[in-house]
Structures are given as structure tokens and as C-alpha cells.
Amino acid sequence: MAEKRYKWADGAELEGHSHRKHKILREYVFDYLTVRCKLPQQERFRLAIIDGFSGGGRYKCGAVGSPLIFMEELKRAVQGLGTIEVECLLIFNDENRDAIELLKTNVAPLEAEIAQTCPKLHVRVEYLNQLFEAAYPKIKDFLNQGRYRNVLFNLDQYGDRHVERKTILDIMHSYLSAEIFYTFMISSLLAFLQKDQPEQLQARLNHLNVTSTDIEALDGVMMSNNDWLGAAEKLVFDAFRLCAPYVSPFSINNPGGWRYWLIHFANAYRARQVYNNILHDNASLQAHFGRSGLNMLSYDPRHDGMLYLFDDEGRASAKDQLLDDIPHLVTESGDAISVREFYENIYNITPAHANDINAAIIENPDLEVITPAGGERRKPNTIGAGDFIKMKEQRSFFPMFLNAGTKGT
Structure with a gap:
């Protein structure tokens, strides 16, 4: 051309x-x-x-x-x-x-x-x-x-x-x-x-x-x-x-x-x-x-x-996927990851809006956000880079070992 x-x-x-x-x-x-x-x-x-x-x-x-x-x-x-x-x-x-x-x-x-x-x-x-x-x-x-x-x-x-x-x-x-x-x-x-x-x-x-x-x-x-x-x-x-x-x-x-x-x-x-x-x-x-x-x-x-297209429909789709994707990423790190490290890991692999990412973290039943002083964040707009995202002890479905299969008898 x-x-x-x-x-x-x-x-x-x-x-x-x-x-x-x-x-x-x-x-x-x-x-x-x-x-x-x-x-x-x-x-x-x-x-x-x-x-x-x-x-x-x-x-x-x-x-x-x-x-x-x-x-x-x-x-x-x-x-x-x-x-x-x-x-x-x-x-x-x-x-x-x-x-x-x-x-x-x-x-x-x-x-x-x-x-x-x-x-x-x-x-x-x-x-x-x-x-x-x-x-x-x-x-x-x-x-x-x-x-x-x-x-x-x-x-x-x-x-x-x-x-x-x-x-x-x-x-x-x-x-x-x-x-x-x-x-x-x-x-x-x-x-x-x-x-x-x-x-x-x-x-x-x-x-x-x-x-x-x-x-x-x-x-x-x-x-x-x-x-x-x-x-x-x-x-x-x-x-x-x-x-x-x-x-x-x-x-x-x-x-x-x-x-x-x-x-x-x-x-x-x-x-x-x-x-x-x-x-x-x-x-x-x-x-x-x-x-x-x-x-x-x-x-x-x-x-x-x-x-x-980065529109409302796209954001709704992104949030649904983020609710599933984010716990998997945290689990791959063990059971916790700093928010700064989390951001550094994800921003080359997502088109999502920052507000949708933070909302998906707060709304996920398997996650909690802990402040440096040990408190818990309850609103998406309060999450800071110095906080930590942690898997809750009572998890709805995430396994201890990601690749664990059914052991034969």
C-alpha cells in the first residue's frame, strides 16, 4: 500500500x-x-x-x-x-x-x-x-x-x-x-x-x-x-x-x-x-x-x-473476567502480593480501567486488601500501592495446589 x-x-x-x-x-x-x-x-x-x-x-x-x-x-x-x-x-x-x-x-x-x-x-x-x-x-x-x-x-x-x-x-x-x-x-x-x-x-x-x-x-x-x-x-x-x-x-x-x-x-x-x-x-x-x-x-x-471498545459493555465484560483472573494471579504468588507488585505484573496484560480493577479486588469473595498497619480496605478508591492483596483463609473454590490432580489409588 x-x-x-x-x-x-x-x-x-x-x-x-x-x-x-x-x-x-x-x-x-x-x-x-x-x-x-x-x-x-x-x-x-x-x-x-x-x-x-x-x-x-x-x-x-x-x-x-x-x-x-x-x-x-x-x-x-x-x-x-x-x-x-x-x-x-x-x-x-x-x-x-x-x-x-x-x-x-x-x-x-x-x-x-x-x-x-x-x-x-x-x-x-x-x-x-x-x-x-x-x-x-x-x-x-x-x-x-x-x-x-x-x-x-x-x-x-x-x-x-x-x-x-x-x-x-x-x-x-x-x-x-x-x-x-x-x-x-x-x-x-x-x-x-x-x-x-x-x-x-x-x-x-x-x-x-x-x-x-x-x-x-x-x-x-x-x-x-x-x-x-x-x-x-x-x-x-x-x-x-x-x-x-x-x-x-x-x-x-x-x-x-x-x-x-x-x-x-x-x-x-x-x-x-x-x-x-x-x-x-x-x-x-x-x-x-x-x-x-x-x-x-x-x-x-x-x-x-x-x-x-473501552465502552460500558467492554468494562462490564472486563470486570467479570477480572473477578476470576485476579485471584488466580494472587494464588500464583502464594497467598498474598503487594498492590504495587500486582500493578507492575498486570498493566502489560490488561486493557481494564483502574477503577474496575480495584472494584474487582474489593468485591471478590476470596480476596481482602490489608493496609500496612494491618487494617482492611473496604472501598475500591482507598486502595494504595503500599497495601497488600491477600487470599482469605476461607476460600470459595481456589485449591492449595494449582496443578494438583486427582491422586490415583
Whole structure:
């Protein structure tokens, strides 16, 4: 499938999938700052935001693009943070010279407005005009010179091969608090996934380290659009799951068909928790085909799995599965697990909302939540990372030994 490039000099059209991605990105950036700046002793927060495929900043219809979204949300968030000073390095890169020149024109008024009206926000803007992989060493130089630990990359590429997997690995391993929003085109794989040509498919996916074993696992599952979505999601997730502790492979729910994933990479469970919650606040903007509880990709696409749209119906399904899944996970640890460890274990394997997870813990007859002081939590919204989830002594059905069978006589 030929890639469609934006023509910024003539006025770029805002497509439906971009509008949906921008809404998620806008809300996430605001929540990111709100969550990261909660410590009462905190006086200063430093971060860098890198837009690797920035575009011109404003579309033909007048809607703003991701660079201006970042700046607008930085300003809005900082105005609600009280006395905290926020320093942000913004690096905008695009290979298109017209896009960068237009972006400079669109950024300048907002940059001046921030300087005049938001004294607690200090922004520095750098522009690059290269292919992203060529620009990445310079981007690293900027980040290392400024000793930035909190970095957020927006890699809204055209297609699926303009950002190397090794670059994603390098970003996530180089910065303690790194996150990436990474666009990956589904439709460019569609023709290959629906053909009985495993060698051609593997060659097409070499840049993702997909093996012949991975290709063989797809055999016989391409029976419907949902089967294809589930198989493709698992294939891409398996290709990227070792790039970061937390990887979300959810696809953009576009009326014209499944065309893109907006993949989120993070090093901390809290980032994935916030991202899951935002997807539920924007029900049906993204989708996942598979289980809705824990182990979201542990299913046979030929026999089970459902389309999960992060809506009320999806949340009800997730809660039913969580009531069963969570005790199993706790039992696998013995009979207790800290809430922090529990969150660290689950947030790469669930699309569920944090409120539904906590509610499933409290409502489960086999579980109890114990505070560090020995008390018991009775409401979902009171559960803290320092608490412990414990199996009750009187259990309704969980065995002492998970794999115990009937002993012969």
C-alpha cells in the first residue's frame, strides 16, 4: 500500500484517525503533568517532548497538530499546578522543509504567549529537518546535554518502517522515565496477512524481528475481520513487547476500517494505568480484540476473544473476567502480593480501567486488601500501592495446589 504524505505547503487535510489520535494525546499530556507534579514538596519539574514527525502544526481546516497540542496542554496544566515551575525542551522534527517552515510560523505566537502569560512554564524549542532516524543522534545530544530523565516521544510515522525497533529499544533503555507514542499502520500489513505467502510476509516484517515460527502461528486464523485484527495485534505486540516493560498494542477505531495502531511504550506501570483510563474516557476511539481481563492476548482467535471498545459493555465484560483472573494471579504468588507488585505484573496484560480493577479486588469473595498497619480496605478508591492483596483463609473454590490432580489409588 502506498503511503500518503501530507502536503503542508498546500494545506494538509486532517484525517479521521489523526483527529482521534490527537484527542487521546491531548488528554494524556495534561494528565501526565498532573500526575507527575503531585508531590507536596515539589517545586520544579523538567521534561523533554520530542515530536519526530511534527508536520506543520496546523491543518487546512484550522485544527492544530501535535506540536501545538503539546504547547497548549503544557500551558493549561501548569496553570493548575500552583507554585511548581515546569521546564520543557520541545524538539520538533520533520523531513519536509515546508512543514518545518510552516511550523515555525505557527509556533511563534504561542511561544510568545506562554512567555508573557505563564511565568511558571519555561519552554525551549528546537527544530530539525531530517528523516527521523537521521535526526535521532542529534535528538539524543540535546537530551544528554540537558540531562533530561523525563522524555516523551511522539512518533507519528507514515506507514510502519520509518522508526527502527532498535531505536525504540534505545529510547526506552536510555531514559529512566521514557514514554513513546508510536503510530504503526495496520493496513500496510493487510495484503500480506491475508495471503498464503509466509516467506513474503516474513520478509515484509524483518525489521520487527518476526520469525518463521511467528508466521506459522497465523496459519488458519484469518477467517474474519476480527480474527485478522486479533492475529495482527498479537503479532505486532510480540514484536514490540520486549522493547519496554509496558506496551499497549491497541488499534485506532476508525469508521473506515482498522488502519493504525497507536502503540504506547512506558517504563512505569503508572503511565500505562493513566493511558488505560484515558482510553475508557474516550470510549470507542481505540479497540482491542481478545480478552478484556488479565492476559489480554492469551486466547485462540479461532474460538474466543471479543472486540473491546473501552465502552460500558467492554468494562462490564472486563470486570467479570477480572473477578476470576485476579485471584488466580494472587494464588500464583502464594497467598498474598503487594498492590504495587500486582500493578507492575498486570498493566502489560490488561486493557481494564483502574477503577474496575480495584472494584474487582474489593468485591471478590476470596480476596481482602490489608493496609500496612494491618487494617482492611473496604472501598475500591482507598486502595494504595503500599497495601497488600491477600487470599482469605476461607476460600470459595481456589485449591492449595494449582496443578494438583486427582491422586490415583
